Amino acid sequence: MVTRVAIASVLAATLAAAPVTTTAQGRGGQAAAVPTEPLSALAPENLAKSRPKAPFDLTGNWFVDTSAGPDAWRFGPPYPKLTAKAQKEYDTGMKSLKEGKVYKDDIGQCWPAGLPLIMTRYWPTAMIQLPTAIYMVSEFMNSFRTIFLDGRQHTDPDVVVRTFNGESIGRWEGTTLVVDTRHFRGDHHWMDQGGASIPAGEQLRIVERFRLLPGGKQLEVEYTMTDPENWVGEWKSTKRFNRVNDIDIHEVVCLPDLNDHLKSTSSKTQVQ
């Protein structure tokens, strides 16, 4: 009996550890295609692959540069020409603002900020760069982002789980890191807060060009953002980030009791 159990356990463990097969059996006996899993960005075999040396290493803590003024975190104005759908949201937001109200402040209700806003909160972002990926954690709500550098392609749209920070794939172009991010959540996701109520939709695509400035203490990121559901053409903005060596990030989460104590988040000024 013990032997049978042991054999069954070994068999089960072996099956669980085996590579993903390319077909799966449906109820009617027909085979369904199953994608092959790529090597994890943290797999030793992936990390050990021969690659050109990265032109720079972003490992460190970064804080948006506010020397240009207190609005440096915003991605506009100027704003691109909005579609009718987005214009309606924008106009309603501006009307609310003039009335002293706040329109659809989802971040205030603990929804994630999402890209691009998560990059420019007045909170530091920790970045850890490996040959295969850059891992980012913003202190603001500990929002997590991965930029894959291992040559993989974007996930099949029919398979990917959409997220507020999207799926980022990076590649080196000379001394610039070019990052293409797609597959965003298109609900409760905004391009600004407390001002221009421009939605971010599922068609949002953000291309970032990262350049480490001479001296290595400042990072410049040029944003080119498209979302045909919400605006026409390219929305461009350039941000700078300062390396901060005397600050670490900590646990920051939006807990249910937080807003219970902040009367502003449930006041009459909130418009949903």
Place this chain on the structure above:
Amino acid sequence: MRKLFIASALILSVAASAYAHHSPAAFEAQKTVSLTGVIKEFRWQNPHTWIEIMVPNDKGEQVLWNVELTSPTYLVRAGWKSNTLKPGDKVTVVGRPLKSGEPGSAIFSSVTLADGTTLLERPARLGGAAK
């Protein structure tokens, strides 16, 4: 001194939504309210700290005000500790009230302790008011 204070409040009002989790648009941009009263609770936590202070109104009734501050990460760099404010402390908090006129809620600008020390929220390099 008063001019300096108003300027600081203006800068903070614009920057606030980037470090608060919510929009600051609900709060007055320039109008401030001075709250002299007794600390009920000071919560040292992320992403916001907050102060609950009992303040007498015009009729002498005690009114609970909730004043929102930034995170301890920045308060520490502006000279704060978790016990800077303790229940029973008599202090004066200056903040910007809600535009709606609803009482009892404000976003923090400064606090003056019983010994006369005044504290702000964060250093300029981390998005605070420029000195």
